Every structure is written in C-alpha cells, then in structure tokens.
Amino acid sequence: MSQTDTAETTANRTDGEGVSTTAGETVEETRPEWTCHETDGETKLAVGDLDVHYGDDHALKGVSMDIPEESVTALIGPSGCGKSTFLRCLNRMNDRIRAASVDGTVEFDGENIYQDGVDLVELRKRVGMVFQSPNPFPKSIRENVSYGPRKHGDIETGLLARLTGRAEPDREEDLVKRSLERAALWEEVRDRLDDNALGLSGGQQQRLCIARCLAVDPEVILMDEPASALDPIATAKIEDLIEDLAEDYTVVVVTHSMQQAARVSDQTAVFLTGGELVEYDDTQKIFEDPESQRVEDYISGKFG
Amino acid sequence: MIAVARDDYRESLDTLRSDVGSMAAAVLEQLRRALAALDADDHASAREVIDADESINRRYLDLEGDCIDLFALQQPVASDLRFIAASFKILTDLERVGDLATNLARYALADGPEVVTDVRVHQIGETAADQVEAAIDAYVEGDGEACRAIAERDDELDALCQHASEAVVRELVAGEPDRWEIERLLDGISNLLLTIRDLERVGDHAVNIAARTLYATDSDPELIY
Numbered sequence: 001m002s003q004t005d006t007a008e009t010t011a012n013r014t015d016g017e018g019v020s021t022t023a024g025e026t027v028e029e030t031r032p033e034w035t036c037h038e039t040d041g042e043t044k045l046a047v048g049d050l051d052v053h054y055g056d057d058h059a060l061k062g063v064s065m066d067i068p069e070e071s072v073t074a075l076i077g078p079s080g081c082g083k084s085t086f087l088r089c090l091n092r093m094n095d096r097i098r099a100a101s102v103d104g105t106v107e108f109d110g111e112n113i114y115q116d117g118v119d120l121v122e123l124r125k126r127v128g129m130v131f132q133s134p135n136p137f138p139k140s141i142r143e144n145v146s147y148g149p150r151k152h153g154d155i156e157t158g159l160l161a162r163l164t165g166r167a168e169p170d171r172e173e174d175l176v177k178r179s180l181e182r183a184a185l186w187e188e189v190r191d192r193l194d195d196n197a198l199g200l201s202g203g204q205q206q207r208l209c210i211a212r213c214l215a216v217d218p219e220v221i222l223m224d225e226p227a228s229a230l231d232p233i234a235t236a237k238i239e240d241l242i243e244d245l246a247e248d249y250t251v252v253v254v255t256h257s258m259q260q261a262a263r264v265s266d267q268t269a270v271f272l273t274g275g276e277l278v279e280y281d282d283t284q285k286i287f288e289d290p291e292s293q294r295v296e297d298y299i300s301g302k303f304g
Numbered sequence: 305m306i307a308v309a310r311d312d313y314r315e316s317l318d319t320l321r322s323d324v325g326s327m328a329a330a331v332l333e334q335l336r337r338a339l340a341a342l343d344a345d346d347h348a349s350a351r352e353v354i355d356a357d358e359s360i361n362r363r364y365l366d367l368e369g370d371c372i373d374l375f376a377l378q379q380p381v382a383s384d385l386r387f388i389a390a391s392f393k394i395l396t397d398l399e400r401v402g403d404l405a406t407n408l409a410r411y412a413l414a415d416g417p418e419v420v421t422d423v424r425v426h427q428i429g430e431t432a433a434d435q436v437e438a439a440i441d442a443y444v445e446g447d448g449e450a451c452r453a454i455a456e457r458d459d460e461l462d463a464l465c466q467h468a469s470e471a472v473v474r475e476l477v478a479g480e481p482d483r484w485e486i487e488r489l490l491d492g493i494s495n496l497l498l499t500i501r502d503l504e505r506v507g508d509h510a511v512n513i514a515a516r517t518l519y520a521t522d523s524d525p526e527l528i529y
Binding site for chain 1: 310384
C-alpha cells in the first residue's frame with residue numbers, strides 16, 4: 001500500500017468500522033481491542049490518546065498504550081510509521097523540535113509528564129535514552145560514565161569540592177565500576193578507564209553509552225535502534241544486556257529488526273504507516289498469531 | 305524485478321505444501337496396497353510395499369531438511385511459521401503411517417491359518433486410509449473445519465477397532481481350543497490383533513495431521529491437546 005492510499009484511507013475512516021478508499025477498495029479496519037493489551041505487572045508509562053503533528057504532518061494518531069515496568073517493550077514498524085516519534089514523546093525529546101506539537105497524556109508513575117511545571121532535566125534523568133549510533137563524548141571512559149552524575153550534582157569532584165573536602169573519589173570510582181559492570185563492559189575496560197572513549201569499538205561504545213545512561217540511575221531506558229550500527233556479535237551482547245536490564249529497568253526499544261524484537265521483548269507494539277498503532281500484545285502473540293492482517297503481512301514481509 | 309527474494313520465499317511455501325501433499329499420496333498408496341495385499345494374501349505386492357518404504361523415508365528426510373532450511377533462512381513468523389511448523393510435524397506422522405503400512409505388509413507375508421472370519425479388517429483399513437486422505441486434503445486446502453470433523457470421526461474408527469479386537473478374543477474363547485490348538489493359532493491371532501492396533505494408530509496419525517493443520521490455519525491448538 002502506498003502512503004497516498006493510507007492517507008486516503010484515514011481520511012475516509014468512520015468510527016472503528018471497515019474503511020474504503022476513494023478507489024473503492026476495502027482496507028482492514030483497526031480494532032481498538034487489538035491495541036488494548038492487558039500487561040503483566042505495574043504500569044510504568046501510560047500513554048493516552050497521543051497525537052503528534054510536525055507542522056501539517058500528522059505523525060502519531062491517537063496512540064494509547066500501557067507500558068509495564070521491568071520489562072522490554074519493542075516498537076516495530078516501517079520507516080516513517082511514528083515509532084521513533086512515539087519513543088521521543090516518552091521523555092519529551094520532541095520538545096526540542098520547534099514544529100512538533102504533542103497532544104494527549106504520558107503518565108509516568110501516574111504523573112502526566114506533559115503538564116506544566118515538569119522539570120525536564122529530572123524527567124530525562126529518570127527516563128534515559130540510548131541512540132542508534134553510539135555517541136560517547138570525546139573524553140575518557142571514566143569521564144563519560146561520571147559525566148551525568150557530576151552534571152546532576154550527585155558527585156562532587158570540582159576544585160571547590162576538593163578544597164572543602166567534599167570530593168568523593170571513592171564514590172565516583174564505585175559508580176563508574178557499577179555502571180560499567182551493569183552495562184557488561186567493565187571487564188573489557190577496567191585497565192584503561194582513562195583512555196579516550198572514541199578508541200573503543202562500536203559495540204563497546206554503545207555499551208559505554210548504556211553505562212552512561214545507567215550512571216544517573218534512571219527508571220526507564222529508551223533505546224532507538226541501539227544495535228542497528230553493530231555487527232552480529234556486538235548486537236548479541238546488546239540484546240543480552242537489554243534482557244538483563246529489564247530485571248531492574250523498564251526498557252522501551254525501537255527496532256527495525258523483527259527478529260530482534262522477537263528475541264528480546266516481552267510485548268511488541270506494531271505501528272504502521274500513517275502514525276497508527278495497529279496492534280499491541282505479548283511478543284509471542286504478535287509473532288505467532290497477530291490479529292491484524294496488515295500486521296501479519298508486515299511481519300511476514302508480504303507487502304508491496 | 306525487486307521482489308525476487310520474497311517471491312522465491314512464497315514459492316517455496318507453495319512447494320512445501322505440494323511436496324508434503326505428494327509424499328502423503330505416496331504413503332496412502334503404500335497403505336492401500338498393503339491392505340489389498342493382506343486381503344488377497346498377495347506376497348509379491350506385500351514385498352513391494354516393504355521395499356518402497358525406503359523411498360518414503362528418503363522423501364521424509366528431504367522434506368524435513370526443506371523445513372529446517374526455511375526456518376533458518378527465512379525466519380518465518382505468524383501464519384507462515386505455523387504452516388511450516390505444522391508441516392514439519394505432519395511429515396513425521398506421514399512417515400509413521402508409511403512404517404505402519406510396511407507392518408501390514410509383513411503381516412500379509414506371515415503364513416498362518418485364517419483365524420477369525422467375523423473381523424472386517426478391510427473395512428477398518430479403508431476407514432483409516434480415508435481419514436488420512438481427508439486429513440491431508442484439509443492440509444493442502446487449508447480447511448480448518450474439515451480438521452474438526454476428522455477428529456470426531458476418529459471415535460468411530462476407535463470403536464470399530466475395539467469391537468474387532470474383542471471379537472477376536474471372543475471367538476477364540478468360544479472355540480474352546482486346547483493347548484495344541486492355541487499354539488497353532490497363536491501367530492495368526494497376534495498378527496490380527498497387531499493389524500487392528502496398527503490401523504487404529506493410522507487413524508491417530510490422521511488426527512495428528514488434522515490437529516496440526518487446524519493450528520496452521522486457525523491458530524487453534526484445540527486438537528493438539
């Protein structure tokens with residue numbers, strides 16, 4: 001289906017019913033119950049009727065879904081389907097795009113993060129993010145990890161702190177070690193913490209970025225195609241890490257690799273072109289028996 | 305043309321379906337020839353059935369390999385996954401039906417006196433073969449409804465088999481055979497009971513095929529459990 005067809009389809013939609021395009025062909029309806037997934041465990045993020053516009057472009061259309069804590073939620077769909085837009089809404093990264101307007105609610109532990117007076121620095125500390133390409137700072141491995149805690153004032157190491165006796169070198173060492181261990185990188189870098197992080201391999205750099213994210217003690221980790229630039233071995237390590245992190249954190253991961261979604265996630269949300277959440281369910285259900293024919297066609301490669 | 309890889313994949317699924325169908329046709333032919341050999345005491349035909357089992361086994365391994373290739377190379381999901389997984393299991397059932405057909409052929413080769421006249425082995429055999437044929441038709445056509453009907457009809461086959469087994473024992477006892485008579489009839493009786501048991505198992509494999517087909521078509525595991 002072309003993008004034009006989808007646009008026409010949406011324009012002709014009547015409430016929850018099967019839809020017909022202007023050309024008269026019938027397109028599958030989207031049923032609310034396909035996205036109304038009852039998740040196991042407490043809801044960490046509750047997204048309600050989320051709409052995002054980039055200027056005239058309607059990038060996300062009325063998306064509602066509950067993301068349970070301490071689990072991995074995968075977001076899949078073709079390019080331009082709105083999955084990365086959705087991810088960026090979860091810690092208000094879209095605020096940085098001037099033309100973006102966001103309507104709806106995102107409740108984080110019951111508090112709407114889009115209400116007035118939300119401290120964005122605090123929000124992004126609690127909802128961390130890892131990007132597609134590893135983006136370490138051109139600093140030492142140690143400084144990359146301790147950057148966040150220092151910035152947030154969790155560790156005092158400056159000249160004034162040292163002069164007044166408040167410097168906490170042990171605490172910093174401990175934090176760097178714990179974060180690197182948690183990101184499964186410690187053993188590989190323990191003897192070269194002062195080396196420049198840019199000297200690490202791509203996979204190590206990505207785990208360093210995850211360690212940097214963990215160092216500020218987040219509750220949610222958003223990952224935007226975290227392994228798409230990595231070779232299969234580095235990818236496998238990241239996938240192991242994602243599963244491991246889900247024991248303590250709520251992980252939401254955007255991926256183009258359906259096999260990766262199938263391997264690492266507990267629940268999967270399928271977005272299709274037009275910014276629509278079409279189906280959200282246990283990952284096993286999505287990959288073995290999806291409700292929507294369009295989801296079935298997409299994940300089986302029956303498109304175009 | 306850009307969609308070559310995906311076209312090839314869709315084609316290989318169609319090929320798998322027709323290859324399993326044609327293996328099933330070969331197995332059914334074996335089964336019916338074995339039944340006819342039993343009926344007519346045709347040793348030559350029975351030997352042919354036994355010899356042909358080797359080619360059924362080779363076909364089974366080839367098609368199993370095709371399924372493994374599809375799993376490994378195409379990483380199927382959703383209905384494709386269910387179809388290939390079901391085919392993989394159905395192949396085993398077909399191979400076993402082939403083995404049971406050779407069992408029947410071996411019973412046909414065994415010499416022994418005609419022991420019981422009241423047992424309609426031919427009718428039981430035809431019913432079992434019809435069940436396999438219906439199950440494989442349902443698989444090829446992707447017909448979930450037919451699968452449920454096959455599972456229900458299996459009760460009739462089971463009843464026929466149970467009735468036949470009881471009839472064998474009853475007739476044996478009614479004849480009040482002495483020790484020498486029992487010794488003389490022993491091989492014939494046990495072959496007859498084994499024939500009935502094997503045909504009942506053919507029916508069970510037909511139900512297995514139907515159960516996997518229903519899972520493939522409707523994602524319904526009802527008949528598997």
